[in-house]
Amino acid sequence: MTETKSAIVVGAGMVGLATAWHLQERGVEVTVLDRHGVASGSSWGNAGWLTPGMAMPLADPSLWAYGPKAMLDPDAALSVPxxxxxxxxxxxxRFMAHATPGAWQRAMAALTPIDRLALEAYDELESGGVHATSYDSPWVVGFEREQQSRPFVHELRAVAKAGQKIALSRVPDGVRVPHLSRAVRSTWTLEGQRYIEPGPYVEALATSVSARGAKVLTDARVTDVRTRAGGGAEVDVAGHDTLRSDAVVVATGAWLPDLTRRLGVRTRVQAGRGYSFSVPVSGPPIDHPVYFPARRVACTPYQGRLRIAGTMEFRGPDEPFQPRRIEAIVNSVRGLFEGVDLDSRADEWVGSRPVTPDGLPLVGRTAAPGVYVAGGHGMWGMVLGPATGRALAAQITTGETPEEIRPFDPLR
Incomplete structure (x- = not known):
């Protein structure tokens, strides 16, 4: 193991920038490259949920009943062309092959150690000079019928059994939650989670990385990453000279396969595209996240409005925006709110989340010496990004793999 003095991070989303920040903490000189800009992928328009209590495998046994119905329902959250x-x-x-109780439990056991470190890792960023805030808030979880709550409660109990503290409680009947309509008949609260405004938070992280001496280069399209003869690694950038460093981290989200196919990473990464938009709220603002699990719709306060996010659309990451998916989200929650203007939408967005068949990220060494990968978090890149970056920086600089990322070996 030679000393790591320099590193190139490919990808300026939450995972890549958190890795860059923690490499700087260990004295490494860092360059960050991105083909578009900071937070230009799934780090911008997501719901901003820091919910380790809900960071669980996407493939669960309920998909065997839900999936076939979703294929025939244009308003369903799951969309496959x-x-x-x-x-x-x-x-x-392969994804459905992991939708069994045993596979879910094994994946949950693998995720739990890093889930338990997630919020602490955010505290470290904020106390270390990143000028952004993660907000503590109770989650309001709503269902139209009591029986709809049972799968969600069952999953949360399974998360608790795996080793997390889950503070879930039922709101007494007759107690109205502001802005929820009478169609929401079963309401719960979940404590101990947080949220952020994701785009501004990631931009603040990039500002901190730059202020500490890193070069953050946008409009930098990386075409190849490889081991360098004589040690270290090198990166080809379209229109630029080859860049060299002691280590390279590929953190390009749903575009990981473009650079990792020749690095021994065999686990497929599929874009699971999510959509979002923001709407105004009349009366007092909604100052807490709202989740409708049966509708698979997540809502978060965002710059005085309410951001509404949903859909798992399996398409290519660069395919055109599909307006029908926004309509599907609106149709699924219309009637569940009061004082929320779903027809005055702004910031309509689609972003590609990197989904793996087994529900586990890809974090660690590749088959090419000096080249590492960090991605494949699915829906949980925001909550697990800082903890991932800290663990990977430790592996790069010490040669030892922290326990919390051992199950995420990219060569598995």
């Missing part, structure tokens, strides 16, 4: 795509259908077959 009807077309011949061998790679996509191969991914879905």
């Amino acid at each position: 009807f077309r011949f795509d061998r790679a996509l259908w191969g991914f879905l077959a």
